[in-house]
Amino acid sequence: MLKNDIGINAGVIWQLLSNEGALSIRQIGELTGYNDKNICLALGWLSRENKIQFIYKNEILYLELNSSTSEMYY
Incomplete structure (x- = not known):
């Protein structure tokens, strides 16, 4: 997998989290x-770009965008 492909996938997931809110890894897989x-x-x-945060709810890991993230991710 190329670095560019990882960036494209990151952009798709960023958009998904922006539209849907907090999602589990399973939900991200089902939707993408x-x-x-x-x-x-x-x-x-x-995570390295500090765009997301990790949250445990009922022993399930969820991801959501950082509240300070306001710019569009491409």
Whole structure:
């Protein structure tokens, strides 16, 4: 997988979180069709750029955009 592909997947997931709010990794996979590896690579990208935060609810890991993230991610 190319670095550019990871960035594209990160952008898709960013848009999804922007539209839907907090989602679990399973929900992200169901909505995007991405496998776990591609999701985790994209989440690593978004996390490194401080675009997302991780939240545990009822022992399930959810991801949501940081509240300070206001610009569009492409």
